[in-house]
Amino acid sequence: MLKIPHNIYDDLIAHARADFPIEACGILGGIDGAVSAIFRMANTDRSNEHFMMDPKEQFAVVKELRSRGLAMLAVYHSHPESPARPSEEDIRLALTPGVSYVIVSLAGAEPDVKSFRIVDGVVEPEPIEIVE
Template sequence: MLEIPREILEATIAQAKEGFPLEVCGMMGGVGHRVTTRYPMTNTDASNEHFTMDPKEQFAAVKAMRAAGEEMLVIYHSHPESPARPSQEDIRLALTPNVCHLIISLERPDEPVAKAFRITAGVVEPVQLTIAG
């Protein structure tokens, strides 16, 4: 299970809409299964089909999480024109253990969809997403 405050999810969806037609990305930190902080990143690929987080922003976010007593719980990105499910590239590049992968689909821009997954050694498992607040 993954719990995300409504305002953090809404800000993430807003980031995806603002970044359209490109993929956007970032991380979320928290404790246990509860997200407390969102760390938006620059997609250095500037692509609508894949993303790479800016390494300096990534390092700063990890440092901020540690200072706040948080763990990295989520790596998120958007799918501007495809469903909220991991692509083959998402699965291949999911190398960070013990994190959820949150995908925001804008396939229907007026009805964004958010889904979470655990991806371990190429195996994708859905994660129950709870919106708090």
């Protein structure tokens, strides 16, 4: 289960809306499933169907997480025009072990945020708890 503070949850949605119509992406950090940091990243592909993070930017975020005693808990991205479920490409590219994959969908009237664990191509939904 991912525990996401309300302000970070709101920032996930704000990031997805700000980058619309391209996919927004970033990293959530924290400890033991409790998210305490969000790092907005640039989608270097500038696409509405997939995302790519700059390796240098990713390295800087991982370094920052470590300096703060945090771990990478999740990779997030938005689906501007499709549901909050992993695409075939999302599943194929889910190569970081031990992290969650959070998807923010803007396809409906209201944003939909869901989390998944993806291991060896197997997708398992993961509960999200919004905390104060």
